[in-house]
Amino acid sequence: MNATTARPGPVQYAVLAVLAIAFLYPIWWAFSSSLKPAAEIISDPLAFDVAHANLGNYRAMFADVPIGTGFANTALVLVVKGAMTMFFCPLAGYAFAKYTFPGKDLLFGVVLLTLMLPTLVLIIPLLLEMSTLGWVNSYQALILPGSIDAFSIFWMRQSIAAIPNELLDAGRVDGASEFGVFARVVVPVIRPGLAALAVLTTMNVYNDFVWPVIAVNDTSHQTLQVVLSTLAQNVTGNRVGADFATVWGEVLAAGSIAMLPLLVIFVLLQRHFISGILAGSVKG
Structure with a gap:
């Protein structure tokens, strides 16, 4: 009997996707929040509006x-x-x-x-x-x-x-x-x-x-x-x-x-x- 290589099934892919999201979300949140106006970081920490994105925090950080x-x-x-x-x-x-x-x-x-x-x-x-x-x-x-x-x-x-x-x-x-x-x-x-x-x-x-x-x-x-x-x-x-x-x-x-x-x-x-x-x- 020849050994066959087991391939991941839908359940394994779903678990890997959940783990990837769990590990990558904090990185995304930190980066997206750094582009938000400072007030919005406190008032609405989980939301991200591309229209409000700016580099103000970066300019201020380099200055300070x-x-x-x-x-x-x-x-x-x-x-x-x-x-x-x-x-x-x-x-x-x-x-x-x-x-x-x-x-x-x-x-x-x-x-x-x-x-x-x-x-x-x-x-x-x-x-x-x-x-x-x-x-x-x-x-x-x-x-x-x-x-x-x-x-x-x-x-x-x-x-x-x-x-x-x-x-x-x-x-x-x-x-x-x-x-x-x-x-x-x-x-x-x-x-x-x-x-x-x-x-x-x-x-x-x-x-x-x-x-x-x-x-x-x-x-x-x-x-x-x-x-x-x-x-x-x-x-x-x-x-x-x-x-x-x-x-x-x-x-x-x-x-x-x-x-x-x-x-x-x-x-x-x-x-x-x-x-x-x-x-x-x-x-x-």
Whole structure:
């Protein structure tokens, strides 16, 4: 009896449609509400009249809030920190997966052990370290801590461990150096895992709030999430008599803009991301 691939029926499609609406509606509501006059956000929060749509909340938000500075700082941290993660963590994973050296299992166990430490436990030691180095209120404090993290090393180690050793030996026989084997043989094979790591790293850096709000306290180094957290205070401080509706209009405008980069990145990399997530679930 030949196995046949089961296809979703009407019930499954209906369930998926309901779930899609449930997940997408908050995004639509935030974006559509950001285009409404501030008073209508409070008086009729669920309705949206295209005829009344305007960019007033966006213009006011850009005038009241240094969101451009937040985007620029976040982009800088994301590019540099992401590049360090995407370069060093696969190399560390490759070493743990394919090399044998004294203390490898113990060292890898220590790396995994750090995954059990809550982030809040590490904040005070990291802050004292940054203070000793004179890096408080600097980009170094935002970029270096956590740029090479245990989860990324573990993720890459699991992806690389599935590569047959014979494939690596073939590269060495062809005269490739060890780094050449990694760059020309390993990297093309683990591309889905790298794409998944890139998406996860982007999300973690982009959404990070606790460490940036502690490591820097001057506006010139604030990341986007820190700027968003103080948005309401900035609006009321820069505009005399700003009411609750005005604040919410600008908050929704800023939130809508902040969502766009992650949505674009996920849409562009979703196929590789899903393949990378599922890569370790199938064996054979």
